[in-house]
Amino acid sequence: VNIRATLTACVLVTMSGSALAASVQQLDFRQAVEKTFAASPTLDASRSDLRAAQGSARAARGSRWPRLRASLSASRSNDPLAVFGDKLRQRGVTFQDFGAGQFTGPDALGVAPDALNYPAPYSNFDTSLELKWPIYDGGRLSAMVSAAQAAVKAAQKGDEAARQSVLLLVIRAYEGVRAAAAHLAVARRGEAAAQADLASVRQHFKQ
Numbered sequence: 001v002n003i004r005a006t007l008t009a010c011v012l013v014t015m016s017g018s019a020l021a022a023s024v025q026q027l028d029f030r031q032a033v034e035k036t037f038a039a040s041p042t043l044d045a046s047r048s049d050l051r052a053a054q055g056s057a058r059a060a061r062g063s064r065w066p067r068l069r070a071s072l073s074a075s076r077s078n079d080p081l082a083v084f085g086d087k088l089r090q091r092g093v094t095f096q097d098f099g100a101g102q103f104t105g106p107d108a109l110g111v112a113p114d115a116l117n118y119p120a121p122y123s124n125f126d127t128s129l130e131l132k133w134p135i136y137d138g139g140r141l142s143a144m145v146s147a148a149q150a151a152v153k154a155a156q157k158g159d160e161a162a163r164q165s166v167l168l169l170v171i172r173a174y175e176g177v178r179a180a181a182a183h184l185a186v187a188r189r190g191e192a193a194a195q196a197d198l199a200s201v202r203q204h205f206k207q
Contacts, residue, residue, distance in 0.1 A: 080116060
C-alpha cells in the first residue's frame with residue numbers, strides 16, 4: 001500500500017504541471033522494481049538471514065579441518081616459590097640456588113640461605129603449540145554440516161519468497177498508477193469535450 005501511494009503520488013504530481021514534472025523522476029517498471037528491491041527492509045532482512053545461514057554453513061564445514069593454536073606467556077617474579085619452580089621446570093637449579101655459598105659446615109645448618117629465601121627477580125617464558133584434528137565424533141560434525149546446509153536452503157527459499165512478495169506489491173502499485181493515469185487522461189479529455197460543448201452552447205446563446 002505504501003509503494004502504491006508513493007508511486008501514485010509521483011505520477012500525479014508529474015502530470016500536474018511542467019514545473020513540478022521537472023523535479024519528479026518518472027520510472028519504468030524495471031526501474032521501479034530495482035529501486036524497490038534496493039530499498040526494501042523486508043529484502044534487507046531476508047538477505048541478512050541468508051548471509052547468516054551461509055556463514056554458519058562455512059563454520060560447520062570448517063569444523064572438520066585441523067585447528068592450530070599457538071600461545072606465548074611471560075612472567076617475572078622474585079617470589080621464592082615461583083623462582084624455584086621456574087628454574088626447576090627449566091632444569092636449571094644449581095647448588096648455589098640452595099645457598100651453598102653460605103654453608104660452612106654443620107654449624108651453619110641453622111642459617112637461612114639468602115639465595116633461596118630472597119632470590120633475584122627471575123624471568124620465565126612459556127610457549128606452546130597445539131594441533132587438533134577431529135578423527136571421529138560419532139557423526140556430530142556431519143549432522144551439523146547437514147543442518148547448516150538445510151538452513152541455507154531454507155534461507156534461500158525465504159529470500160525468494162520475500163522477493164516475490166515485494167515484486168507483487170510493485171506490480172500492483174505500478175498497475176494502479178497506470179490505471180490512475182489512464183483515468184486522469186480520460187477525465188481530461190472529458191473536460192476538454194465539456195469545454196467545447198460549453199463554448200458551442202454560448203455561441204448558440206449569443207446567436
